[in-house]
Amino acid sequence: MTERKCILTGDRADPDMLIRLAVGPEGQVLPDIRAKAPGRGAWIGVDRVALEAAIAKGKLKGALARAFKAGDLHVLDALPAMIEDGLRKALLDRLGLEARASMLLTGSEKIDVACRKGDVKLLLHASDAAADGNRKLDQALRVGQEAEGTDLAGITLPVDRNALSMAMGRDNVVHIAITDSRAAARLRGAIGRLESYLGCATEAPAHGEPASADAPGVG
Template structure:
């Protein structure tokens, strides 16, 4: 897809970095996280805080009226929450898909072995993971990436272990190791979009990216 323009800022970006809004049959504006709803859509690329401000000031309604060429729109007060929930679901769905495709490793012992062997492309920790367990795996990751003494570490997801366990259909998922480069890039994409919306972008580093820079990130 070509770049899309955020209706609130006027900035253009890849659709994968934006959130599409669509209008339902009753005129209600709802998030279209997968950008597959039929009809005209409008795109936003702002943080949740900025969206809430735009709603409070009437800026969002005006921008949507121009985009959809009608003022007969119903914008739910819960739109910011709906978008966040949709982005979280997209992340958990992607984790579930990668787990079923055997692209992920769980269990601290197995992850530690894979890290030390340099097989881990992306290391993820649940938001409520114990600091000691994460620290040990981060050290194993640095050993495998020949980066001892650096601040290289796994990425802390904005979701807890219960959500991860449900998404992956496994018990007590606290840490996740991604061993496939393409899977790591796909996950980094959905993580980045959620982070951007939450306004806490830190970037989930994909290890060995140079080996897969030209690889397609098929869905």
């Protein structure tokens, strides 16, 4: 897909880093996280705090009315929470898919060995992982990447161990090591979208080819 324009800021970006909004059958504005809903859509690229402010001030409704050329739209109060839930689900679904495809490892001992061998492309920690466990695996990652003395480290996810365990169908998932480059890129994208929306981005996600700057903000 080509770039899309945020209807609130006017900034253009890869649609993988934006959120598409679609209109339901009764005029309600709903998140279309996977950008697959039929019909026209409008794109936003702001974090949750900015979105809540735009809703409270009526700016989002005005921008949507211009984008859809309709005035009978209903912006739900729960829209910001619905977007967060959808982005978190998309990340967990992606982790589940990569787990079933054997693209990742769990268990501190296995991850430590893989990190030191240089086989880990992306290291992830649950939000409630112990700091000491994170430090040990981060150090193993630096050893394997010949990056000792740098600040190279795993990403602490905005998701706890219970949610990770349920999504992956495994017990007590606290740390995750991605061993496939393409799987790592896919997960960076999902993590980046969620973290950007939450306003806590720690690593820029992988991007595809740059696209035309002439793409509209509706589509």
